[in-house]
Amino acid sequence: MKMSKLSHVLSSGAIAAVGLYVAYVSYTQQPADAFLFPRLISTVFVALALWTFGKAVMGLSKTGEGVSAASLRRMLPGLVVSCIYVFWAAKSLGFYTATAIAFFVLLSIYDPKPHTEVKSWGKRVIITAGFIAVMYGLFALLLKVYTPREIFF
Amino acid sequence: MEFIYYFGEVFTPISFGLLLIGTIGGLILGATPGLSPTMAVALLIPFTFQLEPAQGLILLGAAYTSTVAGGAVSAILLKIPGAPANIATTLDGHTMAQQGRGAEALQLSFLASLVGGLFGVFLLIFLSPLLSKAALAFGPSELFWLAILGVTIIGSLDSNSVVKGLLSGAIGMWLATIGFDDIMGAQRFIFHPALGGGINIIAALIGLFAIPQVITMFAKGRISVDAEIIKIEKHSILDAIREISRRTRALSIGTAVGSIIGLIPGVGGQIAGLVAYDQSKKFSREGHKFGTGHSEGVIAAESANNAMVGPSLVPLLTLSIPGSPTAAVLLGGLLIHGIFPGSDLFENNPEVAWTFIDSMLIGQVLMAIFGLYIASFAARVARVPQSVMAAIVLGLAVFGSYSVQSSMGDVYVMATLGIGMYFLERFGFSAAPLVLGLILGPIAEANFIQGSMIANATDGKLPYFFTGNLNVVLIAIVVLSIAYSAWMELRTRNTTPQAGASS
Numbered sequence: 085m086k087m088s089k090l091s092h093v094l095s096s097g098a099i100a101a102v103g104l105y106v107a108y109v110s111y112t113q114q115p116a117d118a119f120l121f122p123r124l125i126s127t128v129f130v131a132l133a134l135w136t137f138g139k140a141v142m143g144l145s146k147t148g149e150g151v152s153a154a155s156l157r158r159m160l161p162g163l164v165v166s167c168i169y170v171f172w173a174a175k176s177l178g179f180y181t182a183t184a185i186a187f188f189v190l191l192s193i194y195d196p197k198p199h200t201e202v203k204s205w206g207k208r209v210i211i212t213a214g215f216i217a218v219m220y221g222l223f224a225l226l227l228k229v230y231t232p233r234e235i236f237f
Numbered sequence: 238m239e240f241i242y243y244f245g246e247v248f249t250p251i252s253f254g255l256l257l258i259g260t261i262g263g264l265i266l267g268a269t270p271g272l273s274p275t276m277a278v279a280l281l282i283p284f285t286f287q288l289e290p291a292q293g294l295i296l297l298g299a300a301y302t303s304t305v306a307g308g309a310v311s312a313i314l315l316k317i318p319g320a321p322a323n324i325a326t327t328l329d330g331h332t333m334a335q336q337g338r339g340a341e342a343l344q345l346s347f348l349a350s351l352v353g354g355l356f357g358v359f360l361l362i363f364l365s366p367l368l369s370k371a372a373l374a375f376g377p378s379e380l381f382w383l384a385i386l387g388v389t390i391i392g393s394l395d396s397n398s399v400v401k402g403l404l405s406g407a408i409g410m411w412l413a414t415i416g417f418d419d420i421m422g423a424q425r426f427i428f429h430p431a432l433g434g435g436i437n438i439i440a441a442l443i444g445l446f447a448i449p450q451v452i453t454m455f456a457k458g459r460i461s462v463d464a465e466i467i468k469i470e471k472h473s474i475l476d477a478i479r480e481i482s483r484r485t486r487a488l489s490i491g492t493a494v495g496s497i498i499g500l501i502p503g504v505g506g507q508i509a510g511l512v513a514y515d516q517s518k519k520f521s522r523e524g525h526k527f528g529t530g531h532s533e534g535v536i537a538a539e540s541a542n543n544a545m546v547g548p549s550l551v552p553l554l555t556l557s558i559p560g561s562p563t564a565a566v567l568l569g570g571l572l573i574h575g576i577f578p579g580s581d582l583f584e585n586n587p588e589v590a591w592t593f594i595d596s597m598l599i600g601q602v603l604m605a606i607f608g609l610y611i612a613s614f615a616a617r618v619a620r621v622p623q624s625v626m627a628a629i630v631l632g633l634a635v636f637g638s639y640s641v642q643s644s645m646g647d648v649y650v651m652a653t654l655g656i657g658m659y660f661l662e663r664f665g666f667s668a669a670p671l672v673l674g675l676i677l678g679p680i681a682e683a684n685f686i687q688g689s690m691i692a693n694a695t696d697g698k699l700p701y702f703f704t705g706n707l708n709v710v711l712i713a714i715v716v717l718s719i720a721y722s723a724w725m726e727l728r729t730r731n732t733t734p735q736a737g738a739s740s
Contacts (some may be wrong), residue, residue, distance in 0.1 A: 087664070087665075088386070091664070092641075095660070096664075099404070099408075104361070106411055106426070109619065111624055113425070114423075115421050115423055116423040117420070117421055118422075119425065120424065120685075120689070121414060121681070121685050121686065122414045122426075124685070125407060125410045125411050125678075126411065128403075128407045129407040129408065129411055130665075132400055132403055132404040132407055135400055136401060139400075142561060145665075146398070147397040147401060147665030148664040148665030149663060149665075150662070150664065151456075151663050155456040155458075156456075158456050158457065158458035159455040159456040162452070162455030162627070163452060164449075166451070170635060170648060170652040170653070173646065174639075175645055179635075180635070183632050186628070187631075187632055190624065190627065191628055193624070194454075194455065194459055194623065194624030194628075195459065195622060195624045196459045196460060196622060196624070199596065206348075213279040215313060215628070215629060216681075219632060219633075219636060222284075222408070222636075223640060225288060227283070227284065227286070228642060229640040229643065231636070231643075236314060
């Protein structure tokens with residue numbers, strides 16, 4: 085699959101905007117000595133980003149496959165669940181509870197086995213429980229990492 | 238011959254146990270499509286925190302070595318390469334398995350990996366001390382250019398677009414400047430409190446290598462691995478040894494090509510395997526048999542992709558410049574233990590450096606022995622549904638990045654960088670130069686600042702950074718690598734439409 089010109093323009097435009105912001109901050113913030121290296125890097129960053137953007141505008145960008153609407157539709161549920169897990173649930177519900185829920189939900193969404201079979205659901209529960217037990221054994225017992233427990237576990 | 242003195246360290250119960258775990262685990266992970274050696278090593282780093290530096294490196298080194306070899310299992314038995322390095326192995330390996338010669342293909346693959354791997358590690362043993370002595374001549378300006386070279390060479394060689402590769406490197410170097418400046422204590426680009434201490438390199442590595450693969454698995458939707466595992470029949474190992482000793486040409490070509498390519502920063506195992514396969518086919522008397530289940534194809538590809546492992550660590554251990562993304566991850570593993578590779582590594586921490594290298598030698602032998610026994614089990618693991626694999630990798634990434642400093646900030650950084658990298662990859666950018674930029678950025682900055690101070694006290698920045706034999710050579714390599722890659726890119730673009738028209 086080849087990316088459309090619009091996708092090239094939007095992606096390279098976003099990167100060029102970040103580059104310009106980085107360069108602006110590097111050249112305006114004080115003390116100047118602390119930003120000496122960021123200035124050097126941001127200059128290269130902006131030059132390359134603008135070059136990429138210019139090529140995209142002229143329709144000369146060739147690399148990249150982009151994200152098709154179909155794959156975006158397929159990945160979106162997983163991405164949303166993962167973001168809720170990482171950015172909210174892990175801290176609020178407790179690491180192990182959040183991991184168990186996220187693991188089970190992701191498995192349920194993407195498991196190719198039919199959703200109508202009781203056996204498949206049983207398998208998913210067992211796999212989730214096994215995974216959490218392994219993670220607890222590895223991180224809590226072996227590595228002694230104290231993870232946020234919060235309202236659950 | 239200093240390496241001989243440290244062999245005993247590898248055989249202590251804990252070190253040898255870790256070597257076994259790394260080897261067996263690496264073989265299974267390597268056989269699993271979608272889990273690259275780099276990602277496997279990145280996910281293992283959190284497990285090394287409580288270990289001694291040498292023990293941690295033994296685990297990571299064993300995993301690196303055996304994931305590359307383990308990829309051959311799924312390539313041969315499922316026709317799904319475990320890693321890009323094993324693509325060439327599928328060409329003859331799977332055909333052999335279909336012909337009922339799966340066990341022979343696996344035996345040849347692990348024996349070839351053993352020979353290639355041992356040669357590569359011996360190259361590492363003999364080249365590293367020489368290069369580390371030469372590295373003593375490097376001052377701040379040379380080290381600055383060396384860091385820039387590390388990023389530009391991977392940026393230009395590892396990407397389909399030179400400009401996007403270099404831009405990825407620049408983004409990585411910028412990310413490395415986030416946090417408090419070491420000299421003035423000034424805040425730089427701290428958009429969120431989680432970034433106050435800068436970007437934690439281990440969390441970043443986990444995010445950049447693991448999360449894009451998780452999202453890629455999500456993007457495939459509800460699919461099952463339909464590939465059928467070909468049953469492994471019995472085959473005498475002595476016959477395999479006899480066969481490999483008859484195919485010395487393919488073995489030598491594979492080993493030589495892999496070793497040379499391993500020494501060039503940025504050129505990965507995928508290329509080593511394919512180039513070795515191609516060259517063996519050209520120089521073989523039975524070139525016409527390649528692709529039809531010919532043993533030379535498997536031998537050349539597998540000896541090459543394992544021969545490159547040792548040499549790819551030479552620039553890392555001697556100049557602290559990682560030559561590959563996996564070497565960059567190993568650098569992260571060294572840094573968390575307070576060990577800075579470079580010219581004085583073999584003087585200040587010989588027990589760490591030599592024990593690690595010796596363990597790679599022993600690891601090659603263990604990999605060949607266990608590879609043959611757990612191949613069918615590893616192939617079964619490779620059929621684990623992508624849904625399970627994605628959820629496991631996500632969970633490991635979250636726990637692994639949290640355990641670095643017990644900080645939720647690291648988890649946020651890991652996830653944000655990972656999601657961003659997935660989209661960057663889809664838009665033609667590459668993770669390898671970005672990671673190299675992130676790792677080499679602080680080295681480049683420290684030497685740039687130190688060099689600037691020296692320059693201000695002497696002739697000025699321009700003469701200091703742009704004159705001197707070593708500086709000129711390094712700058713020339715930077716320019717040449719970019720120019721060569723740009724030329725290759727233009728040539729490919731000019732020939733592709735013609736090829737398309739003619740077909």
